[in-house]
Amino acid sequence: MKVSLNGIPKLILLLFLFFMFSCDQTEYPPLSSSASIEYNPGQIVWHDLITPNPKQAMDFYSDLFGWTYKSLGTDDMAYHVIYNGSQAIGGIIPLNVTTHPTGEWLSSVSVPDVDKAVEYNTFRGGKTLFKPSSFKGRGRSALVQDPQGAYIAYIHSESGDPKLQAANNSxxxxxxxxxxxxxxxxxxxxxxxxxxxxxxxxxxxxxxxxxxxxxxxxxxxxxxxxxxxxxxxxxxxxxxxxxxxxxxxxxxxxxxxxxxxxxxxxxxxxxxxxxxxxxxxxxxx
CATH class of the missing domain: 3.10.180.10 (2,3-Dihydroxybiphenyl 1,2-Dioxygenase, domain 1)
Structure with a gap:
């Protein structure tokens, strides 16, 4: 197996700029559509694809799984929400094709307190890539690199966590x-x-x-x-x-x-x- 995930050298800066823009102007779809707000700490509740070619990625996953999209923000800094049927399941974030020739899926895990999770990550030797911030419609989130080098986002959703289910193509x-x-x-x-x-x-x-x-x-x-x-x-x-x-x-x-x-x-x-x-x-x- 061959795959390149080592070092996206300017990932921190690019995500910082993207999320600073998003915090101010973008309202995200809720993670859960349930009438009751329930949390399941430890559940991975969202996935974002960082990619140098959002259009190609959107066409690929649409053809393969039937996913559809709703684009938020401006053309050069758009955030593309992924839908499987009527359910929002993830997003697509653009990265510069020259500095970042490959993409990667980023997972978000539900935690009771994002700020404490980031403090814990720092204490254990991890890095904070994007500090805890609040997003309209989504809740509070942060992006870190764990002590072993994996990227992971922590999130506490405004709407609670989605039900554990395994729909086809999701x-x-x-x-x-x-x-x-x-x-x-x-x-x-x-x-x-x-x-x-x-x-x-x-x-x-x-x-x-x-x-x-x-x-x-x-x-x-x-x-x-x-x-x-x-x-x-x-x-x-x-x-x-x-x-x-x-x-x-x-x-x-x-x-x-x-x-x-x-x-x-x-x-x-x-x-x-x-x-x-x-x-x-x-x-x-």
Missing amino acids: WLWNELWTNDVDGSLAYYTGVAPYKSEQITEEKVPYFMLKSGDQKLCGVMKNPVADMRSAWLPYIKVIDVESVASKATSLGAKIMLEPQDQIRNGTVAIIQDPNGAPFAIQIWNQ
Whole structure:
């Protein structure tokens, strides 16, 4: 598998400028449409794609998954909200194609207190990329780099957290590929009320981060040499082979082909045309 996620050198500055603009002028769709406001700390509740070519990315994901978009802000600093049917599930943020030739998906995890989560990240040796700020319609959020090098956003939503569900062509799972499994497990169990549990049926050591009986995300040793730690989002599909084949025809690259010895052939890992990796998986439970 080949993927480039090492060092987006001006990411901090570009996201700072983008979010400063957004804080002042943009109202975001709520994370939850439920009448009751409920929180599920530790749940990953949103995904943003940073990409050097938003138009190409939007066309790719629309053709592959049927996603639609609503653009907020001006053309050069637009934030493109992703919809799966009527549900807002993520956003697309532009980056400079010259300085940032590849994209990446950024995950947002629900926390009770964003400011305290950032303080904890600093205490543990992480970096603050965008300080805690409030966004109209969204709530309070911050972007950090955890002590093992992975980017993660902390969020406390105005509308509560969306229900845990796995709609077709939407988010199914999130997995941390880390260069320090023990360090990551120790870190994230301090971010949210996670308990870690090793899953013995996997081919490689695999850890589940759970809250009570809820399985919220996975942690495994980074399988890609010379790549910093990163979060990998999963998207639920009905037919992994046909989606992988279509992705290839749309200009994507396959990092991991479906194969029987890995989760019974239900998983593939794809890089979109701008280099952002994501996984697809069949899930019938």
